Amino acid sequence: MNRSHWGGWIIAPAGGKREAAPLSPPPGATVQERLRGASADQETRDGESYDAAEQGPVSAEAKPGDPCASGAPGGHRTATEPGEVPARPDGTVPPAVRALQAGETHAGPESGIDEQGAVTSDVSDAATRPNASSEARTPRTTNEAVTSSEAKASSEAQRPFVCTAPTLYFAGDSGYFQGFREIGRRHKIDVALMPIGAYEPEYFMSPQHVTPEQALQAFLDTGATWFVPMHYGSFKLADDTPREALDRLESGRRAHAIEETRVVILPHGETWRLSGE
Numbered sequence: 591m592n593r594s595h596w597g598g599w600i601i602a603p604a605g606g607k608r609e610a611a612p613l614s615p616p617p618g619a620t621v622q623e624r625l626r627g628a629s630a631d632q633e634t635r636d637g638e639s640y641d642a643a644e645q646g647p648v649s650a651e652a653k654p655g656d657p658c659a660s661g662a663p664g665g666h667r668t669a670t671e672p673g674e675v676p677a678r679p680d681g682t683v684p685p686a687v688r689a690l691q692a693g694e695t696h697a698g699p700e701s702g703i704d705e706q707g708a709v710t711s712d713v714s715d716a717a718t719r720p721n722a723s724s725e726a727r728t729p730r731t732t733n734e735a736v737t738s739s740e741a742k743a744s745s746e747a748q749r750p751f752v753c754t755a756p757t758l759y760f761a762g763d764s765g766y767f768q769g770f771r772e773i774g775r776r777h778k779i780d781v782a783l784m785p786i787g788a789y790e791p792e793y794f795m796s797p798q799h800v801t802p803e804q805a806l807q808a809f810l811d812t813g814a815t816w817f818v819p820m821h822y823g824s825f826k827l828a829d830d831t832p833r834e835a836l837d838r839l840e841s842g843r844r845a846h847a848i849e850e851t852r853v854v855i856l857p858h859g860e861t862w863r864l865s866g867e
């Protein structure tokens with residue numbers, strides 16, 4: 591099998607379809623738009639054709655002034671540039687967001703992955719109980735042993751505000767293919783959930799699963815503002831480890847000069863309330 595298999599879902603509030611964005615950004619376009627245009631000029635890996643209409647509609651109307659990618663006037667983001675995290679509607683910026691903007695990392699231990707690539711939160715618990723705490727840092731630590739709900743509530747409250755009506759892209763399982771940029775042309779995506787695991791050995795896995803570097807390229811192709819890695823940290827399904835996946839993601843992020851704040855690693859069981867509510 592040498593054909594990438596692909597899929598994914600656009601998740602957005604009810605709203606009308608929008609016109610496809612132009613392939614080349616106009617002069618003076620935002621950084622985000624330039625990224626979109628640049629990726630459209632790149633060679634594809636397999637030249638596979640793609641019918642974006644199959645992806646279905648959606649983009650939503652947002653409130654005036656709301657920084658939703660999907661709803662900004664004229665279909666363009668107006669409130670932020672990449673790296674700028676939008677303030678809440680009342681103009682305040684959560685303290686942790688300020689810390690991130692000041693250069694502190696939001697990856698690290700709270701990602702729930704130890705140096706050997708082992709999942710450090712209680713996997714079985716996290717899988718069955720959405721409110722399970724990421725404070726269970728080792729396989730021997732139980733969630734009951736920590737004051738988990740307070741720590742979890744605190745870290746959840748500090749995640750960035752996206753907008754009141756965000757558009758999400760969930761890529762599912764996918765190899766790298768040119769459809770990512772078409773999806774980006776069709777939808778103004780706020781948050782892209784991209785797979786970064788189960789990619790080795792590449793000769794065998796590449797049709798189904800992107801590498802972390804390809805996931806980043808796909809993220810850039812879609813023009814999304816935020817990247818949430820997924821499909822890597824619960825089970826070891828291939829030769830790679832969660833630690834390797836996160837390390838390669840971080841290296842790739844730096845190589846692309848993607849702002850740290852745009853990559854949001856969610857520990858097991860944690861929630862990111864995109865609308866800040």
Ligand SMILES: O=c1ccn([C@@H]2O[C@H](COP(=O)(O)O)[C@@H](O)[C@H]2O)c(=O)[nH]1
Binds near residue numbers: 788789820823827
């Ligand atoms: O490297 C990986 C790959 C996947 N997972 C998680 O396993 C299940 C099943 O994934 P499939 O897409 O059906 O293969 C899902 O929860 C993935 O997130 C993983 O933990 N590590």
